[in-house]
Structure formats: C-alpha cells, structure tokens
Amino acid sequence: MAVVELTNVSKYYDQLEVLKDISWSLEQGQTLGLFGHNGAGKTTTVRLILGLTGTSSGQISVLGKQGGGIDAHREIGFLPENVMFYPQLTGREILTYFARLKGASIGQVNDLLEQVGLASAAKHRIKTYSKGMRQRLGLAQALLGEPKLLILDEPTVGLDPIATQELYELMGKMQKQGTSIIICSHVLPGVEPFINQAVILARGQLEASGKLSELRQQADLPVKIIATGLSLPINHYSIMAHKELAHQCHEFSVQDSNKLALLEQIIKGSPQDVEIKSPSLADLYCYYMQRAGALGAAGVQ
Numbered sequence: 343m344a345v346v347e348l349t350n351v352s353k354y355y356d357q358l359e360v361l362k363d364i365s366w367s368l369e370q371g372q373t374l375g376l377f378g379h380n381g382a383g384k385t386t387t388v389r390l391i392l393g394l395t396g397t398s399s400g401q402i403s404v405l406g407k408q409g410g411g412i413d414a415h416r417e418i419g420f421l422p423e424n425v426m427f428y429p430q431l432t433g434r435e436i437l438t439y440f441a442r443l444k445g446a447s448i449g450q451v452n453d454l455l456e457q458v459g460l461a462s463a464a465k466h467r468i469k470t471y472s473k474g475m476r477q478r479l480g481l482a483q484a485l486l487g488e489p490k491l492l493i494l495d496e497p498t499v500g501l502d503p504i505a506t507q508e509l510y511e512l513m514g515k516m517q518k519q520g521t522s523i524i525i526c527s528h529v530l531p532g533v534e535p536f537i538n539q540a541v542i543l544a545r546g547q548l549e550a551s552g553k554l555s556e557l558r559q560q561a562d563l564p565v566k567i568i569a570t571g572l573s574l575p576i577n578h579y580s581i582m583a584h585k586e587l588a589h590q591c592h593e594f595s596v597q598d599s600n601k602l603a604l605l606e607q608i609i610k611g612s613p614q615d616v617e618i619k620s621p622s623l624a625d626l627y628c629y630y631m632q633r634a635g636a637l638g639a640a641g642v643q
C-alpha cells in the first residue's frame with residue numbers, strides 16, 4: 343500500500359490553478375524528492391498532504407486515510423520551511439510541549455536534543471538560538487513520536503555543512519528503519535544520494551515522477567568522459583560533443599550505450615587520468631525544466 347497517493351489532484355486558489363491533474367505515489371520506506379522552480383506548487387502539495395488545505399478535485403490518501411494527513415497527524419513528522427517557536431521558551435520546553443501535543447513520549451525529548459546536537463543549548467531560550475539551531479530544533483520536533491511519514495521542507499536552510507551532512511545521514515538512518523520521507527529542496531547535489539524517487543513540478547504540472555533510475559533512462563542524457571594528458575587525438579563515431587576544458591583536458595559527451603566503446607578508444611590514447619560523470623540530479627532537473635519550458639523560472643542551485 344502506498345504511504346502517500348495523489349490521484350488526479352488539482353488545486354485552485356480563486357481562479358488560479360496551481361496544481362493540474364497531479365498523480366504520484368510514495369511507497370513505504372522510500373525517500374522522495376519533491377522538486378520544482380519557485381511557485382511550482384511544492385508547498386501547496388505539502389499542505390494538501392498534511393490536510394491543511396483540500397483538493398479542488400482528485401483524491402489524496404495518506405497512511406491509508408483519505409483527504410490528507412489531518413487524521414494521521416500523530417504518524418506524520420513535519421519540518422516547515424520557516425520554523426518559528428515561542429522565543430521565551432527553552433529548547434527543552436518547546437520540545438516537551440510538542441511531545442505532549444503529539445502524544446509522544448516525553449522520554450524522547452532528551453534523546454532527540456542530543457541527536458540534533460542541541461543537548462548543551464537545551465536550557466537556553468529560543469530567542470538566543472541561531473537560525474541553524476532553530477532549524478535543528480524544528481527537526482527534533484518533526485522526529486517526535488517516531489513518525490511513519492516525515493516531510494521536510496527545505497530542511498538544510500540555515501544549517502552549516504556538518505549539520506547538513508548529519509541531517510542527510512539521519513534521513514538515511516530513518517529510511518532504513520522503514521520511515522517514508524518527502525523532502526523539498528533546491529539544493530540538489532546534497533540530497534541526490536539520499537533519495538530514490540523524485541517528483542518534478544513545473545508551473546503546477548507533473549513534469550516527471552518515478553525512481554531516479556527511471557527518470558535517468560527516460561531523459562537519456564549523455565554521459566561525460568573527461569580525459570587528461572592524452573597522447574593521441576580522439577576521433578570516434580560515438581562522440582556527441584567535445585570540449586577542451588583546459589590544456590590537455592578533454593570532455594567528451596557520449597550516449598550511455600556507447601560509453602565503453604569510447605572509453606576503449608580513449609585508453610588507447612594513454613591518458614594520465616579518466617573521469618566518468620553520469621548525469622546528476624541537477625542535470626536531470628534542468629533537462630525536465632527545459633522540456634517544460636520553465637527553465638527561466640527554475641530556482642536550482
């Protein structure tokens with residue numbers, strides 16, 4: 343059974359159709375990246391999944407319940423894009439308060455503060471926290487009650503590089519434990535190793551959805567082979583594009599199916615080094631945005 347399933351979902355705000363006939367599903371234990379340019383409809387999708395707003399047409403089921411996650415809210419952890427907490431309370435007080443609201447064990451509070459690196463700041467008031475510390479507290483709040491579905495909206499905003507890496511590793515750990523995760527992010531390179539499904543929205547329409555491997559296959563983008571220190575020029579039928587990146591450093595674009603044949607030729611040229619670059623998530627994102635004619639609107643880093 344799908345943990346989240348959208349079937350022909352459309353959403354209007356007054357006359358404006360911001361989601362158009364969207365269908366996709368998330369299976370248990372998978373991590374799905376929800377991507378799109380600014381205004382593509384990601385937050386609206388998240389609000390629908392949380393049950394904070396209703397669909398204009400179509401169905402949405404979350405953890406087996408129809409109509410969004412409001413009836414399943416104890417099983418959902420949510421980290422909003424802009425976390426805001428009452429500034430006079432301490433980190434521990436906030437987390438205890440949310441644990442009570444959610445019916446989660448108060449015993450989890452200290453463990454979670456430890457897990458997000460806030461144990462030593464737990465007794466300090468939120469007004470003294472930096473943006474990154476508030477974000478870490480927001481993450482601890484989302485993890486209360488061991489949610490079956492975790493929704494993270496731009497979770498790395500404000501986090502330093504180490505905290506960002508820790509967040510991704512935590513996501514990996516939760517996924518192994520069977521938690522299903524939806525992550526909205528514009529920071530594609532960081533998130534790529536941790537997701538196995540993606541949904542790409544462009545101007546409210548579903549431009550692509552599925553496993554990353556399927557999106558790669560569908561896009562059929564060329565592989566890049568970078569060779570340095572070649573002693574012979576390379577002329578091969580399979581080369582789609584060639585750039586000299588620096589002195590004796592050549593980049594060849596080739597269809598995946600021709601990669602080995604070209605490599606064989608390159609090796610004959612006695613290179614000092616060879617690097618093979620498969621299309622990244624950012625490459626895929628740009629491909630699908632371009633296909634949708636929405637590249638100008640894209641907010642990708």
Ligand SMILES: Nc1ncnc2c1ncn2[C@@H]1O[C@H](COP(=O)(O)OP(=O)(O)OP(=O)(O)O)[C@@H](O)[C@H]1O
Nearest residue numbers: 355358360378379380381382383384385386387641
């Ligand atoms: N409450 C609302 N009333 C009217 N229009 C809205 C409302 N919320 C969002 N919109 C519009 O719906 C569209 C989708 O917005 P949404 O916030 O879902 O995009 P997003 O993909 O999350 O963007 P971003 O990456 O900038 O956060 C935008 O055109 C936005 O202006």
